[in-house]
Amino acid sequence: MPEAPEVEAVVRALRPLVNGRTIRACRVIHPVATKPQSPGDLGKALRGNRISEVTRRGKYLLLKLSRGSLVFHFKFDGQLLWFDRPPARDVHVDVFFFLDRGILGYADPRHLGRANWAVDPDKVPGLRALGVDVFSRGFTASALTNILSGSRHPVKLLLMDQKKIAGLGNIYSSEALWHARLDPRRIARRVKPAESRRLHKAIVSTARRALECCCHPAPDFRNPDWWFADLSRILRVYGQDGQPCRRCGGRINRIQLGGRSSYFCPRCQR
C-alpha cells in the first residue's frame, strides 16, 4: 500500500477491527518480513499486548500497544489481511497476529516490506527522520516554500523525499506536478512563490482526492486478492506515456528522475 492516502485508508478501515484487541500470539511464516528482528523476539515482545491506537506517519502504519508499537512499512506490495480462522496454506501470509478475536495477517509477496516491534517508534530511524506529513496541518504553503527554497534538486525529488514531506510517492508527486502545471525537472529553488502556492494546493487536493478514492470502497482485508479499486480513474499522467494530455492534448512523456519513472506533459508543465 504505497503512499499516504492508501495507508490512511487502511488505518481507518483497520481501526474498528483491531482497536482494543489483545495480541495473544504471533506466527512468522517468512522471517524476512520481520528482519532484522528475529521471529522469537517479535513474538515475545507482542504477546499479551493490547492494541490501544491505530495510526499512520508518512507511509508507516503503527499499532500502539500497552508496551511499544507494532510498526508496518508496506514498501511496494505489502498488505494486511483479516481472517476469522487460519486460512488455507495457499494464501500467501508472512506473519499472523492472533488476536483475542480474529487474526490479522501481514503479507508481501515481494518481501520488501517489514513488520517490526519497537519500544519507542520515535527512535526508529526511518520514522524519526520523517518530514511534515502531507495530511497534517503543518503542511502549509509556506512550509512547502521553505522546503523548496535553497535546494538544487528537481522539484519532484523533493516531493518524494520523506525527510522533507512524509507520505508522497512516485504516483502522487507526478500527479500533483501535473495539476500545478510544473515540470518535474524544475530546480526547486527556482520555483517562484506563486508556483509554489499553486503546487501546495495541487498536492493537498491530489492527496485528498486519492484518500477519498481509497476509502470508497473501503479496503477489504478479508479478501486476499483485494486491492484499491481502479485508482487510475483519478490519475491524469502517471503511467500514461504516449497518451494525449487531458488538459492540452500534448503528448505525455516518461523520463527517469532519481532512478524513478516520471510522467509529465512537456507542453503544459513548465
Place this chain on the structure above:
DNA sequence: CCTGCTACCTGATGGC
C-alpha cells in the same frame, strides 16, 4: 554533511 547508485525481492508483462 550531501548525492547518486545499488541492493533488497518477486511477479507481471511484452517481445522474440
Place this chain on the structure above:
DNA sequence: TGCCATCAGGTAGCAG
C-alpha cells in the same frame, strides 16, 4: 511455450 528483458505505488546503505 519458453526465455529474456523490463518494469513495479520504496527506502536503507554505501562510496565518493
